[in-house]
Amino acid sequence: MKTLAHHLIPGGCHTYAKGDDQYPISAPGFIARGLGCRVWDLDDREYIEYGMGNRAVGLGHAYPPVIEAVQRELSRGCNFTRPSPVEVQCADQFLSLIEGAEMVKFCKDGSDATSGAMRLARAYTGRDLIACCGDHPFFSTDDWFIGTTAMNAGIPQAVRDLTLTFRYNDLDSVRTLFARHPDQIAALILEPARAEEPLPGYLEALRDLCHANGALLIFDEMITGFRWHARGAQTLYGVTPDLSCFGKALANGFSVSALAGKREFMRLGGLAHSDRPRVFLLSTTHGAETHALAAAIATMRVYENEPVIEHLVRCGTLLRSGIEDIVSRRRLGNHFKVLGRPSCLLYATLDATGASSQAFRTLFLQEMARRHVLAPSFVVSYSHTDSDIDATLAAVDGALEVYGQALDSGVERFLIGRPSEVVYRRYNRSDAADEFKASAMLHAR
Structure with a gap:
């Protein structure tokens, strides 16, 4: 099976973190x-x-209330040419939990959500540069982030130059960015916390720095959202970002992610405005599959009630x-x-x-x-x-x-x-590459 996987799939699987080189x-x-x-x-x-x-699985594999909700919804179909009521129900459930958010758009993976946030911030501010926390390992598979890693092959230098980095818990590194690039930075994105907790007042000061310099503050809550607090780390730390991105345990392993935030920004991806250009925010064929949203509703209710x-x-x-x-x-x-x-x-x-x-x-x-x-x-x-x-x-x-x-x-x-190897490396080791190449060639024969 492994030999066939490497013959058919680059890397042998569809997620780098699950690859054979990681184990x-x-x-x-x-x-x-x-x-x-x-x-x-x-x-x-x-x-x-x-x-x-x-x-991505916070409750446990094949958790019965989630699976039952999925089965009920699947019996009615999963994807239609017009919205399903479950889209509204899921949005209502989500926004009742994440109190700082006023609108939400669902999609299938975290990369789409964070990249949507970047596009929205750039459209709202009219600026091109963004900054991500250099101490946090992953924000997106898209060029704006991968261009900051050692695996930046295939990403134009012009795109790489549009993303800056700053250090976690280091306000001076952020002040330096704003000083070097006045009126050019659209947004800062970071995880509210990871292995390291925010220093007292850090997130509040970061928000104030962003707003003083005309930039948006974006929280990546893919991990923290349903592990730090059922209502997001933003509730735990008492800091409401302009936009936030959720996923992972949101639907207990089913493919649902979310871009949420203040109406002032989110409305630019909608139909009820004419004062600003439209933003092609998030639009995916499978973004609102009904069974996945049913999984999210069931998951959020468990977090809310247990x-x-x-x-x-x-x-x-x-x-x-x-x-x-x-x-x-x-x-x-x-x-x-x-x-x-x-x-x-x-x-x-x-x-x-x-x-x-x-x-x-x-x-x-x-x-x-x-x-x-x-x-x-x-x-x-x-x-x-x-x-x-x-x-x-x-x-x-x-x-x-x-x-x-x-x-x-x-x-x-x-x-x-x-x-094993680190994911972000410029080249594969020659001996390891030979091993996986031999596996693939063996099946090809």
């Missing part, structure tokens, strides 16, 4: 099915999962505490670190010198998978239980025992195959 060669190559916080590979091996569909966020925080806190105890007991505090908010934990793998190491990350992933835990992160869901946490901690203990041995004797003695 050890002994990791499950494909996931056949999932239920709750568990998944099964093609050989029916069972794993506790912590990637949760790249954080203690989802509280559960994520409690489970994440138990997990972090347990891992840190193991790390301390094994004296690995300088080599393995748990980072981020309890509802969205990450980890850092460091080698014997204290440098970030893909080889040690791969070893940890390998040893966790060997113990039936799939853990590219430690992102919990509403379906994770205390017993799942206990089983995970036992796996972490075993994996870190091997990790410690590798620090003493060399990681190459314990790692099966090549190490």
